[in-house]
Amino acid sequence: MIFEIFLTILLVSLIIKATKRPWNFPPGPRGLPLVGYLPFFSSWDPQYPHEAMKKMSEVYGPVVGLFMGPSQTVISVCSHEAVKEALLNDDLNGRPYSAVALARAFGEKLGIMFVTGQFWQEQRRFTMRHLRDLGFGKTSIEDQMMGELGDLIKDIENKSQSDSERIVNFKGIFQVSVINILWAMIAGERFQRTDPKFQQLLTANELIFRSGNVVRGSIPIPAFVLKHFRFVRDFIGLKTELIEPIQKFIQETIEDHQHRNLTEEDADNFIDVYLKEMNKQKAENPSTNFTNKQLISTITDLFSAGAESTSGSIGFAIIHLIRDQQVQKKMQMELDQVCGEFFPTLNHRSSLPYTEAVLMEAQRCSSIAPLTVPHYAVKDTTIQGYTIPKDSVVMLNLDAVFKNPKYWNEPEVFRPERHLNEDGTKVIKNDHFYPFGLGKRLCLGESLARNTYFLFTAALIKKFRFEPVPNGPLPSLAPTNGFTLGYQGFKAVVTLRS
Numbered sequence: 001m002i003f004e005i006f007l008t009i010l011l012v013s014l015i016i017k018a019t020k021r022p023w024n025f026p027p028g029p030r031g032l033p034l035v036g037y038l039p040f041f042s043s044w045d046p047q048y049p050h051e052a053m054k055k056m057s058e059v060y061g062p063v064v065g066l067f068m069g070p071s072q073t074v075i076s077v078c079s080h081e082a083v084k085e086a087l088l089n090d091d092l093n094g095r096p097y098s099a100v101a102l103a104r105a106f107g108e109k110l111g112i113m114f115v116t117g118q119f120w121q122e123q124r125r126f127t128m129r130h131l132r133d134l135g136f137g138k139t140s141i142e143d144q145m146m147g148e149l150g151d152l153i154k155d156i157e158n159k160s161q162s163d164s165e166r167i168v169n170f171k172g173i174f175q176v177s178v179i180n181i182l183w184a185m186i187a188g189e190r191f192q193r194t195d196p197k198f199q200q201l202l203t204a205n206e207l208i209f210r211s212g213n214v215v216r217g218s219i220p221i222p223a224f225v226l227k228h229f230r231f232v233r234d235f236i237g238l239k240t241e242l243i244e245p246i247q248k249f250i251q252e253t254i255e256d257h258q259h260r261n262l263t264e265e266d267a268d269n270f271i272d273v274y275l276k277e278m279n280k281q282k283a284e285n286p287s288t289n290f291t292n293k294q295l296i297s298t299i300t301d302l303f304s305a306g307a308e309s310t311s312g313s314i315g316f317a318i319i320h321l322i323r324d325q326q327v328q329k330k331m332q333m334e335l336d337q338v339c340g341e342f343f344p345t346l347n348h349r350s351s352l353p354y355t356e357a358v359l360m361e362a363q364r365c366s367s368i369a370p371l372t373v374p375h376y377a378v379k380d381t382t383i384q385g386y387t388i389p390k391d392s393v394v395m396l397n398l399d400a401v402f403k404n405p406k407y408w409n410e411p412e413v414f415r416p417e418r419h420l421n422e423d424g425t426k427v428i429k430n431d432h433f434y435p436f437g438l439g440k441r442l443c444l445g446e447s448l449a450r451n452t453y454f455l456f457t458a459a460l461i462k463k464f465r466f467e468p469v470p471n472g473p474l475p476s477l478a479p480t481n482g483f484t485l486g487y488q489g490f491k492a493v494v495t496l497r498s
């Protein structure tokens with residue numbers, strides 16, 4: 001009898017908790033005890049969480065509040081005004097300490113992407129300062145980029161020539177080049193395109209990104225549940241077995257650097273610079289934040305953020321240009337006029353407004369980080385007047401901003417001209433376009449990503465003509481799902497332009 005009374009009280013209190021919403025909480029659908037709205041979320045869109053959020057916002061408004069699980073508040077934000085306000089609000093600059101985030105960092109709060117507070121500020125500042133010194137966003141690494149580009153072009157040329165119909169398969173082709181540029185700064189070395197170990201790491205990284213789900217992956221779940229229930233691990237996209245080889249590889253690279261006994265002047269890559277700082281700090285303060293594990297976790301963040309996003313952007317841009325031959329020809333004309341027989345360089349960039357507009361439009365249409373990296377309320381705060389309780393996960397929907405007909409005429413249409421002034425001579429900055437985020441959590445790799453995206457896409461389009469495979473389907477723009485959006489593997493007929 002006592003047990004039954006206890007059970008009834010427990011059930012009633014759970015129902016009350018599940019249906020009771022905090023004061024001034026944003027409107028949104030209600031869920032069930034224990035699971036909240038989790039089982040129903042994907043009924044709005046079974047495939048893409050950002051689309052589900054857009055549909056929900058049509059019913060409940062631009063700021064929606066939900067419970068995912070027994071007590072986790074999740075806020076979905078879909079209008080430019082609300083997204084911008086949230087990105088610029090320092091009280092929302094936290095990150096959820098989800099199982100996925102912890103698994104990437106030995107179960108601790110390490111790295112840059114998923115840490116907060118002073119630790120984050122210190123590590124982000126150090127990393128940005130030194131990556132900048134090592135060439136991030138500077139023309140000094142343009143030679144390195146051009147070298148990688150040369151290899152990529154050779155690879156595409158060989159593939160095209162070895163096929164009687166000049167058909168090239170573009171699956172995973174850009175990742176090696178993109179990561180090699182970053183790896184030169186991180187470790188001072190590069191990989192061969194065909195190195196099987198490196199290929200394995202890139203595949204593991206891609207699988208981590210593709211098997212995840214940004215909403216489910218952000219919900220804190222108790223460790224014992226994760227340990228004992230594989231289906232829960234699969235549900236949230238926790239792939240420890242794929243993360244471990246990446247960490248091991250980074251650890252071995254660091255050990256290799258430690259054994260080299262470098263002098264001060266030799267520190268020309270991030271690992272050496274970090275190790276130098278670590279040794280200095282350890283001598284002064286044994287509990288310093290500069291540790292071996294933190295270095296591994298920072299590199300894991302850079303490696304994973306850098307590999308998928310930039311190569312994904314290049315892939316989507318090429319797909320758009322295969323599908324729209326007129327735009328491809330117009331871009332080629334501009335590149336020929338401005339660069340003559342040479343490859344486009346960063347110095348040409350300001351004289352290539354149409355090319356720039358094409359790149360912006362491809363990023364707008366295929367927003368590869370549609371929900372940014374999830375934010376987290378470190379204090380009670382507000383968005384558009386609604387109360388956002390401390391510890392809420394906040395999903396900021398960039399895709400909803402980039403596709404909103406209020407800001408963009410016919411947002412589903414790929415139209416580079418929308419980023420240009422009337423006579424097409426100048427790029428117009430649009431306040432509703434910020435693919436790298438805004439505020440203090442702004443993408444750490446923005447300048448490197450912008451330069452790589454520009455140099456690679458522009459050079460490939462100048463060098464080759466990309467056409468659809470005859471009698472085959474057009475390359476698909478439907479993204480592959482995951483923590484970011486990726487392009488589907490595609491094939492194209494590739495011929496050298498004379």
Ligand code: HEM
Nearest residue numbers: 113305306309310313369372373436437441443444445449
């Ligand atoms: C076209 C390519 C890229 C796009 C569109 C992109 C976009 C983004 C976005 C939207 C965020 C989240 C901002 C927020 O949470 O408010 C982010 C964060 C981040 N990105 Fe990128 N990114 C790109 C390339 C890169 C590259 C190449 C790197 C590394 C070299 C990188 C490293 C990071 C890191 C470390 C963060 C987390 C920053 C923090 O939490 O403080 N990204 N990126």
